[in-house]
Amino acid sequence: MTSSYDTIGRPVGRAEGPAKVTGQAMFPADVNLPGTLVGKCLRSPFPYAKIVSIDPNSVAVARQVPGVHAVLTADDIPSHLVGRMLRDMPILARDVVRFAGQKVVAVAAENDDIAEEALNLIQIKYEEMEPILDPSDSIKPGAPVLHPDFADYAGTPDGAQAYPNAAGHGSWSHGDVEQGFSEADLILEHSFKTNHQHQAYIEPHASVVFLDDTGRVQAWVNSKMPFQVRQQLSEGIDMPAEQIRVNPTTIGGDFGGKGGFMDTHLGFWLSKTTGRPVRMTMTYIEELMAGNPRHPAVMTFKTGVKKDGTITARQAHLVYDSGGYAAFKPQRGVTYGQRCLGPYKIPHGQIDSYVVYTNQVPCGSMRAPGDPQSIFAAEVQMDLIARELGMDPLEFRQKNLVQDGDASPLGHRWQNIMGMRTLDAAVEEAGYQDAKPQTPGKLTGRGMALCERHVGAGSSTVKISIDSDGVVTLYTALPDTGSGFYTVLRQILGQELGVA
Numbered sequence: 001m002t003s004s005y006d007t008i009g010r011p012v013g014r015a016e017g018p019a020k021v022t023g024q025a026m027f028p029a030d031v032n033l034p035g036t037l038v039g040k041c042l043r044s045p046f047p048y049a050k051i052v053s054i055d056p057n058s059v060a061v062a063r064q065v066p067g068v069h070a071v072l073t074a075d076d077i078p079s080h081l082v083g084r085m086l087r088d089m090p091i092l093a094r095d096v097v098r099f100a101g102q103k104v105v106a107v108a109a110e111n112d113d114i115a116e117e118a119l120n121l122i123q124i125k126y127e128e129m130e131p132i133l134d135p136s137d138s139i140k141p142g143a144p145v146l147h148p149d150f151a152d153y154a155g156t157p158d159g160a161q162a163y164p165n166a167a168g169h170g171s172w173s174h175g176d177v178e179q180g181f182s183e184a185d186l187i188l189e190h191s192f193k194t195n196h197q198h199q200a201y202i203e204p205h206a207s208v209v210f211l212d213d214t215g216r217v218q219a220w221v222n223s224k225m226p227f228q229v230r231q232q233l234s235e236g237i238d239m240p241a242e243q244i245r246v247n248p249t250t251i252g253g254d255f256g257g258k259g260g261f262m263d264t265h266l267g268f269w270l271s272k273t274t275g276r277p278v279r280m281t282m283t284y285i286e287e288l289m290a291g292n293p294r295h296p297a298v299m300t301f302k303t304g305v306k307k308d309g310t311i312t313a314r315q316a317h318l319v320y321d322s323g324g325y326a327a328f329k330p331q332r333g334v335t336y337g338q339r340c341l342g343p344y345k346i347p348h349g350q351i352d353s354y355v356v357y358t359n360q361v362p363c364g365s366m367r368a369p370g371d372p373q374s375i376f377a378a379e380v381q382m383d384l385i386a387r388e389l390g391m392d393p394l395e396f397r398q399k400n401l402v403q404d405g406d407a408s409p410l411g412h413r414w415q416n417i418m419g420m421r422t423l424d425a426a427v428e429e430a431g432y433q434d435a436k437p438q439t440p441g442k443l444t445g446r447g448m449a450l451c452e453r454h455v456g457a458g459s460s461t462v463k464i465s466i467d468s469d470g471v472v473t474l475y476t477a478l479p480d481t482g483s484g485f486y487t488v489l490r491q492i493l494g495q496e497l498g499v500a
Contacts, residue, residue, distance in 0.1 A: 005495060006494070006495060006498075006500075007490075007491045007492075007494035007495045007500065008491045008492065008495050009491075010491070012487060012490075012491065013487075014484055014487050015480075015484075015486040015487040015489075015490055016250070016480055016486055016487075019250075020250070025250040026249055026250055027203060027206065027222065027249055027250050027251075027252055028206040028207050028208055028220045028221055028222050028249050028279075028281075029203075029206040029279065029281045030249075031208040031220045031249070031277075031279065032279075033208065033210060033277040034277075035276045035277060036208065036276065036277040036278070036279050037069055037108040037109060037110065037270070037274060037276045037277065037278050037279070038108070038109055038110070038111055038112050038114075038115050038278075038279055038280075039106060039107070039108050039115070039263070039266065039267055039270050039278045039279065039280035040106070040107050040109070040112065040115035040116060040119060040280075041103040041104070041105065041106050041107075041119075041263075041266070041280075041286075042103075042104050042105040042106075042107075042119045042122055042124070043100075043101045043102060043103055043104060043286070043289065043290070044093065044097035044099070044100055044101065044102045044104055044126070045100060045126075046097060046100055046126055046128050046131075047097075047098075047099055047100045047131040047133065047324075047359035047360070048096075048097070048098060048099075048128070048129045048130070048131035048132070048146075048359040049096070049097050049126040049127055049128045049129055050095065050096055050126065050127040050129065051093060051094075051095055051096060051097065051104065051124065051125075051126060052125040052126060052127050053124070053125045054073050054104070054105065054122065054123075054124050054125075055122070055123040055124070055125070058121055058122045058123040059071055059073065059105075059122060061121050062107065062118040062119070062121045062122050063118075065109075065114060065117055065118045065121070066114070067109050067110035067111065067114035068107060068108070068109045068110075068114060068115070068118045069108045069109060069110075069273075069274040069276065070106075070107065070108040070270055070273040070274045071105065071106070071107050071118060071122070072092065072105065072106045072107075072266075072269060072270065072273065073092060073104070073105050074090060074091075074092040074093060074094035074095075074104075076269075076273075077091060077092065077269045078238070079094060080235075080236050080237070080238070080265075081153060081154070081327075082232065082235070082236040082261065082265050082327060083154075083155060083232070083325070083326065083327030083328070083329075084228065084232060084259070084260050084261070084327060084328060084329060084330055084364075085155045085329060085330065085331055085332045086153060086154075086155040086156060086157075086167065086168075086326045086327060086329060086332065087153055087154040087155050087235065087236075087327065088147060088150070088153045088167075088325050088326055088327055089325040089327035089362070091103075091236065091265045091266050091269070092104060092105065092106060092266065097126070097324075098146060098324030098325065098357075098359055099290075099323055099324035099325075099359055099360060099361055099362065100289065100359075100361075101286070101289030101290040101361060102290070102324065103266065103290075104124060105119065105122050105124070106266050106269075106270060107119055108270040108271075108273070108274050108276070108278050129144070130144070131358075131359035132144065132146065132165070132357070132358045132359050133358060133359060133360060134298075134321075134358065135296065135297070135298050135319045135320065135321040135356050135358055136298050136319060137358075138163070138165040138319075138321075138356040138357060138358050139163045139165060139166070139319065139354065139356055143164070143165060145164045145165060146165055146324070146357040146358075146359070147165070147167075147357055150167075154235075155332055156332075157169070157332050157333040157334070158332075158333070162354060163354070163356065165356050165357045165358075166354050166355070166356050166357075167322045167326035167329070167355045167356060167357055168326070168329075168332075168333050168334040168354070168355045169333075169334055169352070169353070169354050169355075170333060170334035170335060170336070170337070170338065170351075170352075170353045171350075171351065171352050171353070172338050172349075172350070172351045172410050173349065173350040173351070173410070174347075174348065174349050174350075174407075174409060174410045174411035175313075175347050175348035175349065175411075176348055177313045177314075177315050177348045177349065177350045178313075179313075179348060180304055180312040180313020180314075180346075180347060180348030181302075181304040181312070181313050181348075183304070183306075183312045183313070184304025184305055184306060184312045184313065185305065185306045185307045186304070186305050186306075186307070186388065186389070187302065187303070187304045187305075188302070188303055188305070188381070188384065188385055188388060189300065189301070189302040189303075190300070190301055190377075190380075190381050190384055191298065191299065191300045191301075192298075192299045192300075192301075192376070192377035192380060192381075193296070193297070193298050193299070194296055194297050194299075194372075194373045194376065194377075195296050196293045196294065196295075196296050196321075196360070196361065196363070197293055197294040197366060198257075198287065198288060198291060198293040198294075199253070199254070199255035199256060199257035199291075199293065199294070199366050200255070201252060201253030201254060201255055201257060201258070201482075202252050202253050203222060203251070203252025203253055204281060204282040204283065204284055204286070204287050204291070205222065205258065205262040205263065205281075205282045205287065205291060206221075206222055206279070206280065206281040206282065207219060207220060207221040207222070207262065207263050207264050207267050207279070207280055208220040208221075208267070208277055208278065208279045208280075209221075209264055209267030209268050209270075209271050209277070209278055209280075210271050210276075210277035210278070211268065211271045211272050211275075215243065216243050216244070216245060217233065217237075217239060217243060217244040217245065217268060218245050218247060218277075219233065219244065219245065219246050219247065219264055219267075219268075220246075220247045220249050221246060221249070221261070221262070221264055222249060222250075222251045222252065222258055223246075223251075223258050223259060223260060223261070223262075223479075224251060224254055224258055224259055224478070224479055224481050225259045225260075226246040226248070226477065226479070227246070227477065228259070228260075229246055229260070229261050229264065230244045230245075230246045232260070232261045232264075233246075233261060233264050233265060233268065236261070236265040237265060237268050237269075248479060249479075250479075250480075251479050251480070251481045251482060252482060253481065253482045254481035254482065254483075255366055255367055256294075256364075256365035256366040256367045256368075256369065257291065257292055257293070257364060257365060257366060258481065259330055259364070259365060260292065260327075260328050260330075260364060262282070262292075263280040263282070266280065267279075267280050289361060290361055290362070291361070292328040292361075292362060292363060292364030292365070293361060293363055293364070293366065294363065294365075294366035294369075294372070294373075295320040295321050295322065295336070295355070295363040295369075295370070295373065296320070296321040296360070296363075296373075297318060297319060297320045297321065297370075297373040297374065297377075298318075298319045298321075299316065299317070299318045299319070299337075299340075299373065299374055299377040300316070300317045301314065301315070301316050301340075301377060301378060301381045302314070302315040302316075302317075303315075303381060303385060305385060305389065307389070308399075309386075309389055309391050309395070309396050309399045309400070310399065310400065311344055311345070311346050311400050312346075312347065312348065313346065313347070313348040313349070314341050314342075314344075314346050314348075314349050314350075314409060315349070315350045315351075316337065316340050316341060316350070316351045316352070316353075316374065316378070317352050318336065318337040318340065318351065318352065318353040318354065318370075318373075318374055319354050319356060320334075320336050320337075320353070320354065320355045320356070320363075320370065320373070321356065321358050321360055321363065322355045322356060322357055322358070322362065322363055323357070323358060323359075323360040323361045323362035323363045324357065324358070324359055324360065324361070324362050325357075325362040326355065326357070326362070327362060328362055328363065328364030328365070329355070329363075329364065329365075330364070330365050330369070334353050334354065334355050335369070335370065336353050336355065336369060336370025336371075336373075336374070337351060337353040337370050337371070337373075337374040338351060338353070338370075338410075339371055339374070339375065339451060339452060339453060340371075340374035340375055340377070340378045341378065341408075341409035341410065342375075342378050342379070342382070342409065342450065342451065342452075343401060343402050343408070343417075343419050343450055343451065343452040344397075344400040344401060344402055344409060345400055345401070345402050345406045345407070346400070346409040347407075349409035349410055351410075353370070353374075368453060371451070371453060375449070375451045376449075379448075379449035379450065379451070382396065382397065383447065393447070393448060394423075394427060394432065394448065397423065397448070397450060398420070398423065401419050401420055401423065401450070402414070402417060402419060403417055403419070403420060404416070404417050408452075414452075419450065419452070422450075423448075423450065426448065427448075430446070432446065432448075460476070460477070460478055461476075461477075462474055462475060462476045462489075463475040463476075464493070470499075472493060472497060472499060474489055474490075474493055476489070
C-alpha cells in the first residue's frame with residue numbers, strides 16, 4: 001500500500017468517457033433487438049376520476065391499425081399492484097385514476113407514430129371527482145380516503161395509519177418538548193412549503209423488456225438498483241426472480257430518481273402479448289407528469305429560546321406529499337426529515353413526519369430524500385428567530401452549534417465534530433463580515449445554512465482479480481449513474497494496491 005495519496009484526488013480522465021464520446025455506451029433506448037416494438041401509453045387527463053368505461057369498439061378499431069401488435073387495458077392483465085417497497089399502484093389504472101398522467105391503456109406498435117395513432121382512437125369515459133391537491137388537506141377530518149384498501153397492500157409500514165390518507169409516519173424525540181417550551185422566554189412558530197422538484201436528468205426513464213424463447217425475461221432498464229428491479233418485476237408478474245435477467249446499461253443521470261421499475265411491468269405484458277421485445281421511453285412531458293419527483297412538503301417548526309439566544313426546545317411537524325401512490329418510495333415507513341432539528345444543542349426535541357396521499361404525481365427519491373425540504377425550513381426559521389432576538393444569524397448559530405461532548409437534538413453523541421470549524425471557514429471564505437457590494441439597481445443578499453448528514457446507508461460487494469500480467473480487474477453490480485463512480489473506484493483501488 002502506498003503511503004500517500006498518489007491516485008485519489010488526482011485529475012484523471014473519466015473511466016466511462018471514451019465509450020460515451022464515441023457513442024459506444026449503450027443506454028436502454030439504444031437497445032435494438034430484432035423485431036423490437038415501441039410501447040406507448042394513454043394517460044389520464046384528470047387527477048382523480050372514476051373510469052366509467054373504455055369503449056370496446058374504439059379498442060377494437062385501435063387494434064386494427066396497421067403496425068399495431070397489441071392494445072392492453074387493465075382487463076387484459078392480472079390485477080397485481082406494484083411498488084418498490086409499498087405495493088399500491090396498478091400497472092394500468094383499474095376503475096379509478098389517482099393522478100393526471102396515470103397509465104390507462106398501453107399499445108405496442110412498429111413505431112411511435114403508429115402507436116400514437118392507435119392511442120388517439122381510444123375513447124374513455126371518466127367521472128371526475130374532487131381531487132386532493134394539497135397535503136395539508138389530505139389529513140383534514142372528512143377528507144376523501146384515496147386508498148380505502150390500504151391495509152390490504154403488501155409492504156405497508158408497521159402499526160396503524162396515523163391518518164386515513166397516510167402512507168407512513170415517522171416520529172423521533174428526545175427530552176420533553178413541553179418542559180423545554182416552559183423554560184423559554186420566547187416561542188416562535190413558522191410554517192413553510194416546498195414544491196415538486198424533478199431530478200432533471202438528461203436521459204428519461206427507458207426500458208426494453210423481452211420474454212425470450214426460453215421463457216426467461218430479459219430486461220434493460222436505466223435503474224441504479226438492478227437486483228431490486230429484478231425483485232420488483234418478479235413480484236409484479238408472478239415469476240421467480242431466477243427467470244429474470246436485468247442486463248447492464250449506461251445510465252444518463254440519476255440524482256436519486258432512477259432506483260425503481262417505472263415501465264418494466266407493462267413492458268413485460270406487452271412483450272408476452274406480442275412475442276416481441278418492447279421498448280418504452282418516456283417523453284419529457286411524461287417525465288414531468290409521472291416521473292417520481294422530489295416530494296413537496298408542508299412543514300411547521302416551533303422553537304423555544306431564551307433572551308440570550310439559547311434554544312430550549314424545538315418541534316417539527318412535517319407533511320410530505322406522496323402523490324397518488326407511494327410505489328416509488330425506496331423504504332417502508334418514513335425516514336424523511338429526521339435531521340431537521342439541526343446540528344444544535346437542543347435539550348428537548350420532537351419530530352413527527354408524515355407521508356400522505358394526494359392526487360398529485362407520485363413522488364420518489366431525489367438526493368438526500370426528505371432533507372432539503374425540512375432543512376431549508378429549519379434554517380430559514382433560524383434566521384427568523386435571530387431577527388426576532390436582534391442577533392446576527394451567525395452569532396445565533398455559533399451560540400447553539402453542537403460541539404464534542406454535546407448531545408444532538410435527538411440525544412446522539414457525535415465525535416470529531418467539525419461544525420464550528422466549517423462555519424468559521426465559510427464565514428472567512430465568503431467575506432461575511434465585509435460590507436456587501438453595492439450595485440445600482442440590485443440588492444445583494446447574504447445568508448448561511450447548516451446541516452449534518454451521515455455518509456449514507458446500504459452496503460455493496462466487489463470482486464477483484466489480478467492476472468499473471470498484473471492487470472487488476474474490479475467487478476461490481478452497481479452501475480455508474482453518471483457521477484464518475486467507476487473512476488473513483490479505480491482511484492481507490494490504485495491507491496490501495498499501489499498501481500496506476
